[in-house]
Amino acid sequence: MTAHDPVIACGNCPIRHNAICAECEADELSMLERAKSYKTVPVGTPLARAGEPLSHFSSLVKGCAAMSRTLEDGRRQTVGLLLPSDFIGRPGRATSPFDVTALSEVTLCRFERTAFERIVRDTPHVASRLLTMTLDELDAARDWAVVLGRMTAREKLAAFLLNLAQRQRSIRGMARPSGKILVALPMSREQMGDHLGLTIETISRQITALRKDGLIEVPSRQDIRILDYDALAFEAGDDGDGAPIA
Amino acid sequence: MTAHDPVIACGNCPIRHNAICAECEADELSMLERAKSYKTVPVGTPLARAGEPLSHFSSLVKGCAAMSRTLEDGRRQTVGLLLPSDFIGRPGRATSPFDVTALSEVTLCRFERTAFERIVRDTPHVASRLLTMTLDELDAARDWAVVLGRMTAREKLAAFLLNLAQRQRSIRGMARPSGKILVALPMSREQMGDHLGLTIETISRQITALRKDGLIEVPSRQDIRILDYDALAFEAGDDGDGAPIA
DNA sequence: GCGTCCGCTTGACTTGGATCAATGCCATCG
DNA sequence: CGATGGCATTGATCCAAGTCAAGCGGACGC
Known part of the structure; x- marks a missing residue:
């Protein structure tokens, strides 16, 4: 069991994702292959709605999506950002507890729900991998x-x-980055605010402040270049050796 | 499989907890029984420290504990409240990612780590139960x-x-409560503040405000009586039909 | 009984982020 | 090309929660 690489390519998915081990589960893998389909949707598409049934498990292959909850008065909080290799959907639950929305054009690798659940149920180490991912x-x-x-x-x-x-x-x-790093922002200021529990104005002001302090550059609305990684980590209260932020 | 009650008494534990099914896993259960020990510790005891190794998995049997992270400047955030039936420790990880502290006198039902991990590894439906709990x-x-x-x-x-x-x-x-409900507060105002991201003064003022508005009574420092559950749910932005708060 | 201590409450004041309101900046389209 | 519309930025003001500081009250020890 320990010989299995925890990150294994799933069939012909363009990226490597996490739940499947091709080496020892060829049968289950081929079952999954049959249950698999790709889908690309434009920015803004709802991928799931809180409380409504999910027909597929999906691995996010390309793009960015957000899990969020919206209160009746319109306040919204993003509770999780989904990037490539992240999963949408959970074994054992037919519905999504949150809204999931595509923040950019998104490509999903979808697995038919019942087939995926059967594999999770019948394949111990897939279940174990899912447990680790969930933890x-x-x-x-x-x-x-x-x-x-x-x-x-x-x-x-x-x-x-x-x-x-x-x-x-x-x-x-x-490895751990250093020097200048270009970060793509796959979302609007409003969505950043929803993620951080702030308003767009505060996001904007703080971006300006970090820029004026020489910590970042803002080549475009959709990009930020980190000029001093360690200084930014200090700003985030990350002392560098301890637990990384999220 | 579907015949198993998902909540099963574990041996002679005084409370029912969640990960073990006695009906179909007698061997594993007896293994667990041998690996089990009870421990009661006073209020304030650290049950785990972030980054340090955990020798046991524990089920909290009695009392209340908090998982928290403390920043260098002393700001602290509680990231999870542990009540009876909750678990401390995770299969596949030797260390705790957070500090865990007893908020009251706490009784733990402890399982020796390697024995517990073996059972999780070898007993699919225990692993599956753990996955559900983790989700x-x-x-x-x-x-x-x-x-x-x-x-x-x-x-x-x-x-x-x-x-x-x-x-x-x-x-x-x-069932879903209604009418007057006495809630035991197993923690100080400071710890409530750490849980809610507020200061003790704000906690205190808001308790006073809810009391003056007739939503709660405060018979003692350690108790709050909810006088109008539905009105309180309305205050919490819970419209009553939707997803419950945490 | 009487301090003393510790946690809680209350009050006065400050402040960080929200709100309200222009203004700027592109991208798109006629 | 200029009009339009959707973000993003910036400025002015407000307010909820933080901070600082002063009581309060029950538990405990002497």
Whole structure:
């Protein structure tokens, strides 16, 4: 069991994602292959709505999506950002607990629900892999609670940029970044605000402040270049050795 | 498989907890029995420290504990409240990602780590049960993000009291509460503040405000009586039919 | 009984982020 | 090309929650 690489390519998916091990589960894999379909949707498409049934499990292959909850008066909080290799849908539950919306054009690798659930049920190490993934998500969600509950607007933005930089890099398997890093912002200021529990005006002001302080550059609305990673990590209250932010 | 009650008594534990099914896993259960020990610790005891190894998995049998992270400057955020039937420790990870502290006198039912991990690994439906529990925790953590990110102090306190009331009742298997409900506060105002991302002064003021508005009574520092559950749910932004708060 | 201590409450004031309101900046389209 | 519309930025003001500081009250020890 320990010989299995925890990150295994799933059939012909263009990216490597996490739940399937081709080496030892050829039968289940071919079952999954038959249940698989790709779908690309434009920005803004709802991928799931809170409380409504989900017919597929999906792996996000390309683009960016957000899980969120909206209160009756319109306040919205994003509770999780989905980037390539992240999953939508959960074994054992027919409905999504949150709204999921495409923040950019999104390509999904979809698996028919019942087939996927059967594999999870019948294939212990797939279930075990899913458990590990879920525990990682849980830790990330709890780390993010520290950001939401106790950080200032400036710290929140810094933590967000670092988080995004790390996740965009980790897909390509890179080490801890240093020097200048270009971060693609796959979302509007409003969606950043929803993620950080701030308003668009505060987001805008804090971006300006970090820029004026020489920590970042803003080549376009959709991009931010981190000029001093360590200084930004300091702003985010990350002392560098301890637990990374989310 | 479907015949198994998802909540099964584990041996002679005084409470019913969630991960073990005695009916079909007698061998594994007896293994667990041998690996089991009880421990009671006083209020304030650290049950785990972020980054340090955990030698046991524990089920909280009695009392209340908090998972938290403390920033260098002393700001602290509680990321999860542990009540009876909740677990401490995670299969596949040797260390705790957060500090865990007893908020009251706490009794733990402890399982030796390697024995517990073996059972999780070798017993598919135990692993599956753990996955379900973890997914529930994940949803709760994300629901709580809405409270931390988007709610006012008054709403936060109302959501907290409702959450506590529901969790304290659900242990005894009660239906949705109505009428007057006595909620035991197993923690200081400071710890409530750490949980809600507020200061003790704000906690205190909001308790006074809810009391003056006739929504709650405060018979002692450690108790709050909810006088109007539905009105409190309205304060918490819970419209009554939708997703419950955390 | 009487301090003393510790956690809670209350009050006065400050402040960080929200709100309200222009204004700027592109991209798109006629 | 200029009009339109949708973000984003910036400025002015407001307010909810934080901060600082002063009581309060029950628990405990002497």
